Amino acid sequence: MMQHTAAQQPDEHQYSVVLPEALTTNQWVVRRQVNALSPQRLVDTFPAPHDDIFTLYDNLESSIAEFGDSPYLGHRTSDAKGQPGPYVWQSYAEVGEVRSAIGSGMQHLGIQPGSGVGLYSVNTPEWCLVDAACHAYSLVSVPLYDTLGPDTVKYICNHAELAAVACSLEVLGKLLEVLHECPTVRLLIVYGTRPHQRLPDVPAAPHCKIMTLDRVRALGYKHPRPHHPPKPSDVALINYTSGTTGVPKGAVLTHSSIIANAESCASCCEMLTWHLPRSYLPLAHIYERFNFTLVTHYGAAAGFYRQARCLYRRGNVLELLEDIQELRPTIFSSVPRLWNRIYDKVMAQIQAANPVSRALFNTAYQYKLAALQRGDLSGGRLGPFWDRLVFSKIKARVGGEVRLLTSGASPISPDVFDFLRICFGATVIEGYGMTESSCLISMTPPGDPRAGHVGPPSPACEVKLEDIPEMGYTNADQPHPRGEICVRGPIVFQGYYKDEANTRDAVDAHGWLHTGDVGTWIEGGRLKIIDRKKNIFKLAQGEYVAPEKIENVYARSPFVMQSFVYGNSLRAQLVAVVIPDPEYLLPWGKERGLPADLAQLCRTPQASGVVHAVLKSMMEEGRAAGLKGFEQVAAVHLHPDPFSVENGMMTPTFKLKRPQAQAAFQPDIDEMYSKLPQL
Template sequence: MDSILRATSLLRGDSTHPPIYSVEINDDPEVAGEGRPRVNAAAVRAKSLPITSASFISSLYRNFDHAVQTAGERPFLGSRPVTNGVAGPFIWLTYREGKQRVVNFGSGLSRLLDGIKEPVERHVGLFSANRPEWIIADQACHMYSLVSIPLLDMIGKESLIYVLNETEMPVIVTTSDKAKMLLALVSEKKLPHLKQIVLMDGVVDYEVQAMSHGLNVSVKTFRELESDGDRNPRPPVEPRQDSVATICYTSGTTGVPKGTILTQENMLSLMKGVFLLEKLGRFCGLRNTDVYISYLPLAHVFERTMINCLIHAGASVGFYQGDTLILMDDVSELRPTIFPGVPRLYNRIYEKVMSASTKGTVMGERIFNLAYKTKQMNLKDGVVDHALWDSIVFSGIRQRLGGRVRMMLTGAAPISKNVLDFLRICFSAQVYEGYGLTETCSSLTVTDGLDFSAGNVGVPVPGLEVKLVDIPAMRVSSNDLPNPRGEICVRGASVFKGYYKNPEETAAVLDAQGWFHTGDIGMWDSEGRLSIIDRKKAIFKLSQAEYIAPEKIETILCLHPLVAQAFVYGDSLKSCIVAVIVPERISILGWATRTQSAHNKSLQDICQDTDIQKAIVKELEQHGRANGLKGYEIVKAVYLHPVEFSVENGLLTPVMKLKRFQAREHFKGQIEAMYAGLR
């Protein structure tokens, strides 16, 4: 407790000395056009870095072995069996049971690869929604020094062909529905390297059997490999720290996928940083009693890195059923203590709760407002609990996520202060926001556990250096005052080794000194915290030479209760910006009835009503100015789109980031019509 109090004192500073969260280092000579690298201040202030349980873990295999030793009989992986279309309670596999299944599957998988007649790459594809078998297969790869290559559950056919052929992948672990797609491609002679398909399903269904007949591809079940490995066990083949652990293909928003090579050391580095932050009093820590809901794509590095951390702690991971439409049913059944999310999901929870708070009795609304303001004041002192208000006002809200959440994680896009405060107040949770890329093996910065500010993504994870590099063409400089700006560059243990079979792209972003140039533009604030301005490629210039950061504007627009999603666009030959808006269905139907006399109109009718579109423009102008947007950042025309952007319709990546190029092409006609209407 004393160390935490000392850390709190250093962090918060006083009236004379403001808190500083990151500090400059002067080990390297100063370089023109670059800011000094900054590192985590808490780590620097520690006279000697504390030893943690993760300090001497040398591989992901050893990390799992550590968990089995410390949490052997505790629940490890949980899923809900479905009988006659009804999901039952979670069924759990213990760590010790999980270890035996990993050994059996890994032994069977090694034998399977050895049985392929011609020489093959030791590459294993993982292609399914999140489920226990995914983790078992991945851990087996680490235990037997195989390279796992995750494939996005919603990957397009062309990208799938590209990845499998570039990696010369001989084996894929998947499900029956995807096996049919793979076999169809094999029959078309588009996957010459694929030799084995391993089905996570219990049996090989008739259609898969029929499709595989006559093809040079064998189909086995997961259980068959486990049984073979049980009869013919093999000793683990421990990887080195510099061994390739995985090749993660970025979904990206343009171009062909790039395979990011991540080593065992890369994959462990964030975990080590997280447990170090706990020791330094800057992170609330992971416990073996924690329960985590896994629904963000395992093919993305954040979810895998998070699960590596949870495994180290001996915590429990429960999997959703694979359908986000019934995610909250799984959450209610699981009652997680740690909930990961993206701003879009948190915004929806915020809007529903705050809207409901105004629809009860006058007395009820007054009590809610009093409770909310009281807890909001307490946030200044780092307090998220309140014995009275939590029990009589916020307990019902907490039940929306099962009632036990103590930690919430957010990333992938900016989140507003209002929503951050809301999460801390209504769920009594510690909320951490991170920023990172596949190339940095998830987070390169994370918010400090003792800092409840908003509008930043925190400070470098211990072990990483972050600097800003000038972009003269955009008038962005690391010497800007009061806030230095520039392209975010990072160096350290989590930075990837390069793109698979792509030295040109590697050289374009990874320099000779080991700095990875992220392509994101950032800014340091006066207390050493990093804020993200936007992707360098996303920023555009209007005809009057003003630069527009669209993500910043979209984030503000999505705080309006009528807006569910937004895509901001600007033509470099025009002096203003326009937006495609997906309205929040319930909110806009009510608003249109009350203010636009749109009685009995459907959402489609409302979206097509030109008077309503003009009224929305006025609403968003007022909202934008109230939230600090400049005149040139105000949208001058909107197209109301009744269908949400989604992974399925190709407008979002699997982590819910907007695909700008695809959105621009998809709405090309509407964009032209908006600009034509402004003449």
């Protein structure tokens, strides 16, 4: 397969600077971004004429005034036979009116300012309408992933003391299972129902009223209430982390912190056009909350898929592609998991193409890659020619109109990053952040040709790297200082709801948020994520290992769709459970006369040589990424079924639940170790 080396070129541009000694704290160097305002001060509001936007309520009100008749929320219709039709849209003005009616209806039903309101469904326009109503009447939004089970829903309802929950008909059953154990929930609002559809009774929960969203809206029109705008310091939402271990933690985010975070991106991306339809990820995740805040600010239109979660679930890919073709988004936000799948699929098709088509693609790709390596983001003089001749077919897969691709939630490979820039002819941005920082901490500048980093700190925060002696990371490291990424500024959350102990662990006495990620400062003051402080463990020889870093490296192997790397202090070697990528493994096996059945290949791997091939490919990727010998796995077990939310192996944000994975695969882990020598 053709090797695509990520664009790396000399660059003397300084994207961040070290603060003067007077502004540094303790012994660590502190950096801020270089822009019109930073490093003199951190930004916390939008620039004029929008410098009067301090809350999410202000953000929508401003856009209603500026973009009233423009489309805002869109969903795809279906005919009587269930066949998809066109997208239909609600304008900003229409959304503002319906939002006020819903909020008035909730107040009429006794939901008072300061109360918590749960939002429990896939992405829908109704989700956004209820959320906007919360902001207009000083209610606290508490999003719940639609994939959460009854026990977790019950925990969040009780921990956050929710007064109301708005949910889709699809998840209503899960909520009704535990509603009688949620004494604070007085109102259950259901959407996605048919006209005049009768809702189930809740005799086990007489304290709670249940009604459709249409009914609540009608009550609001009949009993209108004036808005009760929140203050910037008021809590906008409690975002419960997905929890790879233990119970979820509720991150408390204020209106001011969310607005500061959105502004930090706006000041970096002023050259981008946002006034066009787009599609996006789960709104319960802070990444999409951040995206949607910007969409609203710029008067863009947000289109919803028929099944919003089909970005991540098997079986709905065709619906996703059909909706993309209809929507033709100009902005597409996703996670490396999807970008990797697109990359692997395109490269597999190129390898299977006839020699002429393969040579044409490689010539076009190498030409645009060379342009990137020179710092030319336009693709060179012949870039438009190659786009029309070769890459337009790839771009058509996401509607043909995309101008901006964003990636977040986990690191993206530099090769995949450049692949997206070359094949889609779009601006590609990788962001780094977390719920506790209101999302964005840093992102790659749109005009930066270099891949493999996450850019400078956002203008709304400052960043330092704190030494981790036990892992060998210090600020004294040359030529690039290394350490745990710590963040301070108006974007940092208020703490975990009702959880002082975990709050103290996350934010120190000087206001620094400790991310648990390990970074290094590279040329130009760019931040690069290199490791993970959390989830580390020590091997028998005393070396520390961060399995997430290793799993991200192994994901670059065409054989590997997912992996779980395991080790402990009693053994000197690592082992891994690997979910093979069927789109690569099955054709590979067919060429060698092996069974065309993934489960069969995984059950009898030794006879077929599959394990050897998978392990060899993983080792090659590990060496290419600079993994040390003790960081390479010594054995693998192949398993045909992917880790998923449904089987309890992943969180709703698609992070591996390591304790559950260990419990599920302990017999396989023991078997692998039994065949390895004791070192």
